[in-house]
Amino acid sequence: DKGLTFTNEAGNITVKDDQAGETATEKTLTYDTDYVATLDSTTNKVTIDFAKYLDSLQKNSTEEFTITYKVRLNENAVLGQTGNQNKVELVYKNHGETDSKTKTPDPDKVVKVFTYGIDLLKKGEGTNTVLKGVEFTLTDNTGKAVNVKKNDSNTFYTPGGSSNTVTTDDQGKIYIRGLKPGTYKLTETKTNAGYVLLKDPVEIVITQTNATTGGAEATVGSKPVTMQNDQKNSGSKTAEVPLTVVNSKGFDLPATGGRGIALFTIAGIAIVAAAGSLLFMRKRSK
Numbered sequence: 001d002k003g004l005t006f007t008n009e010a011g012n013i014t015v016k017d018d019q020a021g022e023t024a025t026e027k028t029l030t031y032d033t034d035y036v037a038t039l040d041s042t043t044n045k046v047t048i049d050f051a052k053y054l055d056s057l058q059k060n061s062t063e064e065f066t067i068t069y070k071v072r073l074n075e076n077a078v079l080g081q082t083g084n085q086n087k088v089e090l091v092y093k094n095h096g097e098t099d100s101k102t103k104t105p106d107p108d109k110v111v112k113v114f115t116y117g118i119d120l121l122k123k124g125e126g127t128n129t130v131l132k133g134v135e136f137t138l139t140d141n142t143g144k145a146v147n148v149k150k151n152d153s154n155t156f157y158t159p160g161g162s163s164n165t166v167t168t169d170d171q172g173k174i175y176i177r178g179l180k181p182g183t184y185k186l187t188e189t190k191t192n193a194g195y196v197l198l199k200d201p202v203e204i205v206i207t208q209t210n211a212t213t214g215g216a217e218a219t220v221g222s223k224p225v226t227m228q229n230d231q232k233n234s235g236s237k238t239a240e241v242p243l244t245v246v247n248s249k250g251f252d253l254p255a256t257g258g259r260g261i262a263l264f265t266i267a268g269i270a271i272v273a274a275a276g277s278l279l280f281m282r283k284r285s286k
Contacts, residue, residue: 001044001084001085001086001087001113002044002076003073003074003076003077003078003084003113004044004071004072004073004074004077004084004086004113005044005071005072005073005074006039006044006046006069006070006071006072007072008037008038008039008046010031010032011070012069012070012071013031013037013046013048013067013068013069013070014028014066014067014068014069015028015029015034015035015048015050015065015066015067016028016029016065016066016067016068017029017053017063017064017065018063018064018065018066019062019063019064029050029053033052034050034052034053035048035049035050035052035053036048036049036050036052037049046069048067050065071086071113072159073113073115073159073178074157074160075149075151075157075160075177075178077113077115077177077178078115078230078232078233078236078239079115079116079117079177079178079230079232079233079236079239079240080114080116080214080216080227080229080230080233080236080237080238080239080240081114081213081214081215081236081237081238081239082214082230082233082235082236083112083113083114083214083236084112084113084114084115085110085111085112086110086111086112086113087104087105087110087111088104088105089102089103089104089105090102090103090104091103112214114208114211114214114216115177115178115179115180116179116180116181116206116216116227116238116239116240116241117175117176117177117178117179117230117239117240117241118174118175118176118179118184118186118204118240118241118243119173119174119175119228119231119240119241119242119243120136120168120173120174120175120176120186120243120244120245121172121173121243121244121245122134122168122172122173122174122244122245122247123172123244123245123246123247124192124195124246124247124249125195125246125247125248125249126249130168130170130171130172130173131168131172131191131192131195131247132168132169132170132172132192133167133168133190133192134167134168134172134188134190134191134192134247135165135166135167135188135189135190135191136165136166136167136174136186136187136188136189137164137165137166137186137187137189138158138164138165138166138176138184138185138186139164139184139185139187139201140182140183140184140185141182141183141184141185143185145164146158146164146179146184147159147160147161147162147163147164148160148161148163148164148166148176149161150166153169153170154168154169154171154173154174154175155175155177156174156175156176156177157177157178158176158177158178158179159178160178165189166186175231175240179206180206181206181207181208181216182205182206183203183204183205184203184204184205184206185201185202185203185204186201186202186204186245187201187202188201188202188245188247191247192247194249194250195247195248195249195250196247196248196249196250197247198245198247202220202221202243202245203220203221203222204218204219204220204241204243205218205219206218206241214238215237215238216238217238218241220241220243225241225242225243226242227239227240227241227242228240228242
């Protein structure tokens with residue numbers, strides 16, 4: 001699937017001979033020696049050729065192999081119930097034959113990887129004003145940073161990237177894509193002038209309710225919310241958690257030694273002078 005990425009390296013693929021001939025013991029084949037893995041990045045197709053190892057086996061032997069490989073979600077992944085399909089087919093030739101045979105798994109054996117997201121809108125209190133340039137940090141339930149990769153003005157993808165800071169765009173929006181089910185916290189670290197930072201982090205919990213269909217539900221601050229369709233793939237349900245965050249208006253205290261302090265000092269002198277004048281006038285009147 002275009003939403004899944006395979007990186008061709010030894011740590012991402014394992015081939016095991018489950019019986020290993022007469023010894024009937026498991027054997028792990030050596031990457032780039034017993035077998036060769038190639039990747040066609042145009043079709044996102046991985047081919048594993050272990051003919052060299054097969055040639056080393058006794059004739060007419062029967063083997064059972066397990067091939068395990070790892071793929072990673074990327075920015076093309078569909079959120080919600082459509083899922084990202086991970087499909088396998090076996091193309092092989094028997095010894096001495098020239099025609100290849102193809103075997104595909106049963107439909108119920110096709111694996112789908114599901115992922116979810118957050119759709120955040122940032123507004124000012126009591127108005128329809130959206131707030132640009134507001135920053136949050138994204139962490140999991142343990143406080144560990146969830147790093148994201150930014151590809152456009154308001155869309156952040158995980159996994160990937162080297163920072164867990166997300167920032168609102170001109171429309172006050174943030175889209176976070178590629179989240180697995182779990183608990184996440186958005187902590188506000190920077191807001192617009194005249195507004196007060198949120199006192200507490202916003203806690204979002206995404207719970208997968210059906211591992212087969214990708215159905216999910218969510219809460220924000222312990223309150224249930226209705227998940228919406230994936231905005232990039234409108235037919236995919238229970239994809240994003242809608243979230244509106246409102247900043248309260250506040251006031252800025254003057255800096256020490258600044259103009260504000262000077263104004264208070266001048267006002268204080270004026271009050272003292274006025275009090276002195278009143279006292280002098282009372283004495284004269286007596």
